[in-house]
Amino acid sequence: MDTGTAAPRRRMRADARRNYERLLAEAATAFAEYGAEFSLEEIARRAGVANGTLYGHFPSRRALLEALMGDRMRALATAGHGLLTHPSPFAGLTAWADAAMAHATVYRGLGSALMQAIEDETSELHTACEAVLAAGEGLVARARTAGEVRPEVTAADLYALINAAAWAGEQSSRQQGERLLAFGLAGLRTPSTPAPTDHGATP
Amino acid sequence: MDTGTAAPRRRMRADARRNYERLLAEAATAFAEYGAEFSLEEIARRAGVANGTLYGHFPSRRALLEALMGDRMRALATAGHGLLTHPSPFAGLTAWADAAMAHATVYRGLGSALMQAIEDETSELHTACEAVLAAGEGLVARARTAGEVRPEVTAADLYALINAAAWAGEQSSRQQGERLLAFGLAGLRTPSTPAPTDHGATP
DNA sequence: AACTATATCGAGACAGTCTCAACTTTCCTA
DNA sequence: TAGGAAAGTTGAGACTGTCTCGATATAGTT
Incomplete structure (x- = not known):
């Protein structure tokens, strides 16, 4: 149970945790602005990380x-x-x-x-x-x-x-x-x- | 009012009407199968018409x-x-x-x-x-x-x-x-x- | 300092939406 | 019934978005 798709399990590396939080923050902003249909690509861009990093943390839009x-x-x-x-x-x-x-x-x-x-x-x-x-x-x-x-x-x-x-x-x-x-x-x-x-x- | 986005207004040409109906029929099938998220591209393919023809009849998924x-x-x-x-x-x-x-x-x-x-x-x-x-x-x-x-x-x-x-x-x-x-x-x-x-x- | 697990990077495969200029068909009329 | 204008079709391609994966970089450990 609780197969945390993206939850900070155990201990993340410092950079990982930073990116995780940036992504979440950008997602919150984008969500407030556009609703649930924002572009994941753009979230990554705004957070200053690569596309794949986002998918590493959140395998799907829903996980995010x-x-x-x-x-x-x-x-x-x-x-x-x-x-x-x-x-x-x-x-x-x-x-x-x-x-x-x-x-x-x-x-x-x-x-x-x-x-x-x-x-x-x-x-x-x-x-x-x-x-x-x-x-x-x-x-x-x-x-x-x-x-x-x-x-x-x-x-x-x-x-x-x-x-x-x-x-x-x-x-x-x-x-x-x-x-x-x-x-x-x-x-x-x-x-x-x-x-x-x-x-x-x-x- | 009634700016019919795709309704058969006045009189359509015979081929146009045929395509219109084929598209609608395929859309109905696809809808029954996949719900509202079917691919418009595929509807066109199944109906045997080009992509653009579909958009000619139905400017958006919603119109369809x-x-x-x-x-x-x-x-x-x-x-x-x-x-x-x-x-x-x-x-x-x-x-x-x-x-x-x-x-x-x-x-x-x-x-x-x-x-x-x-x-x-x-x-x-x-x-x-x-x-x-x-x-x-x-x-x-x-x-x-x-x-x-x-x-x-x-x-x-x-x-x-x-x-x-x-x-x-x-x-x-x-x-x-x-x-x-x-x-x-x-x-x-x-x-x-x-x-x-x-x-x-x-x- | 070297090592290794952990993350990140970013190009690219893929799928979908939508547009438009060139082309084809229908159908009206003379 | 031939000819031409209006109506309709075509399909390549621009664009946006999702998601993957091997190469590469970095943090934390010994």
């Missing part, structure tokens, strides 16, 4: 993108744990979903990678995804116990909802994405509950 | 894909109109959503194009999308009048939900997509309603 997202994902998982003590289980879940969607929105175009990383154990992001999923599961379980969400709701449902809403937000408008998230969350609720916490789906 | 989806979209709009007489407004809406999602699932990878075509008036698909949206609006309006969905729900919400669910289905599993759709539809409902028509989100 995954390395880029790892930290954020872990932060999200941590945030989820913090919200376990929120007074209202469902409100906590909602707050986390909002944060997660904000995250997914920044990483526009990568929702696909996020969704697939769950199933793909060879992915660099797999463990990070599992951590996020575990955090989600904690929140869902708590809300379920409190009778605030339908019993059949899983963390995977929540995860899918968040990513799908973020995707919709990218495709049309941010608001549309947020509306979708709001409706989706409403759909997770136990049917009879008359909605004590309004999430704000009203335009 | 759009031409491919037009018919289906129109069929979807028609189906929506038919469901306006369904005994239960919400059930009609649900049935249509299911059909629409099945459609979006077949055209995997094209949800993005579908979502963007609404806003992009230069898209070949724009009018088809508007027709679908109008059909959705009819169903939503009816359910709204019957008090079965929240007053703030729009056809755009429904459209976004369907496409997002289809996307989720592509990314992880078909069932996950269906679950998301079910939860989303539940979220569109008027909160107090105890759910007369169960859509089957339970695993």
Whole structure:
């Protein structure tokens, strides 16, 4: 497990580590500018290394993108744990979903990678995804116990909802994405509950 | 308006029409086989025409894909109109959503194009999308009048939900997509309603 | 200082997108 | 039905991007 495609394993040589970090930094810049479709060739050029060096560190575009997202994902998982003590289980879940969607929105175009990383154990992001999923599961379980969400709701449902809403937000408008998230969350609720916490789906 | 990028306008020359249709047929085959990422070069080769001929008919991959989806979209709009007489407004809406999602699932990878075509008036698909949206609006309006969905729900919400669910289905599993759709539809409902028509989100 | 594992280099094979000037075909009309 | 203009086709080639690999350079060790 964790066949780190590009992670700094053991101990890298000093020059290797420097290049690794430069590449990652340039990738972050390029990503912010162009989204996920930047040219790998250009990243190498901007980082001042040869083409092959990039491929040495990151065998594929996806490996590079995954390395880029790892930290954020872990932060999200941590945030989820913090919200376990929120007074209202469902409100906590909602707050986390909002944060997660904000995250997914920044990483526009990568929702696909996020969704697939769950199933793909060879992915660099797999463990990070599992951590996020575990955090989600904690929140869902708590809300379920409190009778605030339908019993059949899983963390995977929540995860899918968040990513799908973020995707919709990218495709049309941010608001549309947020509306979708709001409706989706409403759909997770136990049917009879008359909605004590309004999430704000009203335009 | 309707600056058909590749539509058979006026009258095409016999050879042009033949090539146009061959290209479309090959594209359909390739799409079924590889999804939206097939090589345009290969389509031309398979259709027995030169590279440039393809670009003459379809200036971009997207134009080709759009031409491919037009018919289906129109069929979807028609189906929506038919469901306006369904005994239960919400059930009609649900049935249509299911059909629409099945459609979006077949055209995997094209949800993005579908979502963007609404806003992009230069898209070949724009009018088809508007027709679908109008059909959705009819169903939503009816359910709204019957008090079965929240007053703030729009056809755009429904459209976004369907496409997002289809996307989720592509990314992880078909069932996950269906679950998301079910939860989303539940979220569109008027909160107090105890759910007369169960859509089957339970695993 | 010599050695070796570890990295980097960069040319080049390959695949795809897209353009355009020369050429060919269709079809209209006289 | 011959001739010519408009419409369409062709395919080489410019370009961009991905990825590989043998030659070469360097860091860290003894």
